[in-house]
Amino acid sequence: GAVVSQHPSWVICKSGTSVKIECRSLDFQATTMFWYRQFPKQSLMLMATSNEGSKATYEQGVEKDKFLINHASLTLSTLTVTSAHPEDSSFYICSASRGRGRNEQFFGPGTRLTVL
Amino acid sequence: GQQLNQSPQSMFIQEGEDVSMNCTSSSIFNTWLWYKQDPGEGPVLLIALYKAGELTSNGRLTAQFGITRKDSFLNISASIPSDVGIYFCAGSNTGNQFYFGTGTSLTVIP
Numbered sequence: 001g002a003v004v005s006q007h008p009s010w011v012i013c014k015s016g017t018s019v020k021i022e023c024r025s026l027d028f029q030a031t032t033m034f035w036y037r038q039f040p041k042q043s044l045m046l047m048a049t050s051n052e053g054s055k056a057t058y059e060q061g062v063e064k065d066k067f068l069i070n071h072a073s074l075t076l077s078t079l080t081v082t083s084a085h086p087e088d089s090s091f092y093i094c095s096a097s098r099g100r101g102r103n104e105q106f107f108g109p110g111t112r113l114t115v116l
Numbered sequence: 117g118q119q120l121n122q123s124p125q126s127m128f129i130q131e132g133e134d135v136s137m138n139c140t141s142s143s144i145f146n147t148w149l150w151y152k153q154d155p156g157e158g159p160v161l162l163i164a165l166y167k168a169g170e171l172t173s174n175g176r177l178t179a180q181f182g183i184t185r186k187d188s189f190l191n192i193s194a195s196i197p198s199d200v201g202i203y204f205c206a207g208s209n210t211g212n213q214f215y216f217g218t219g220t221s222l223t224v225i226p
Contacts, residue, residue: 006158032212043119043204044159044216093158097212104149105206105214107158 001027004096006108013084014116020080021111023094029074030096034105035067038091050077084115122205122217130225135192137220139205148188149206149214150179159204163190195224 003026013019023033032051036044048069050056056069068080077096081088091112095105122139129135139148147166151159163174165181165188172179178191188205205217 002161004158034213041221043219046213046216049213091156095158103147103208103212104161104164106161107151110156110158112156 002098002104002106003027004030004094004106004108006094006111008111009109010112010114012114012116015085016083018080018082019084019113020078021092021094021113023077023079023096023108025075025096025106028096028098030077031074031099032097033071033077034095034097035069035077035079036093036095038093038110040091044093047079081113084113086115089113089115120205120207120215120217122220124220125218126221126223128223128225129195131195131197133195135195135199135222136189137191137203138187138189139207139217140187141207141215142186143207143209144185145207145209146185147208147214148179148181149208150177150188150190151204151206153202153204153219155201162203192222195222197224197226200224 005024007022035047038044047062048056048058050069050071052071052074058064071077093110095107097103120139120141150162153159163179168185170181176193180189203220206214208214
């Protein structure tokens with residue numbers, strides 16, 4: 001149990017375009033989903049926390065108008081990188097939490113974004 | 117956001133040896149998690165700890181929730197080549213948002 005999927009696993013796009021990444025909890029309902037960004041050989045940096053049906057909470061320094069998060073259901077959250085630029089190239093990973101007292105986060109396999 | 121101090125930063129060990137790594141925080145946490153990440157993949161949860169002093173095992177892995185609630189330890193016994201990867205600790209004091217450690221890169225030499 002506690003499987004999280006991400007789609008796509010790898011995307012290459014031109015500068016100025018927008019890219020949507022999906023995160024799904026496959027076998028459980030996720031009260032909260034998280035979006036992280038990871039640069040090579042570095043730790044995970046939390047970008048935002050999203051709860052189903054409400055606005056996401058962004059970490060300091062993360063532009064909410066650039067990284068749009070929609071948590072439409074208890075099993076799906078999406079991250080849209082708008083007007084992507086080469087500096088947005090990174091490994092984006094989502095995680096999902098079941099809540100109810102045991103708040104372990106289960107991670108998706110990640111999405112590698114390359115902006116040309 | 118807050119980042120936890122994890123040490124050592126990297127380890128090169130011989131197959132069969134035991135491994136120890138730790139994670140420290142300036143804040144008190146009520147939950148500690150340990151993850152392993154392989155290159156190009158998402159982290160995989162290894163062990164979750166919920167009480168100060170708790171000692172939990174998962175196969176050859178053992179993790180402890182420090183008594184001060186500001187640290188946690190992960191031990192791997194009799195390492196094997198597939199233990200290679202980056203290990204991350206994560207701590208939370210809200211039960212919702214977790215802060216991640218800087219990671220320990222483990223290399224096992226056959």
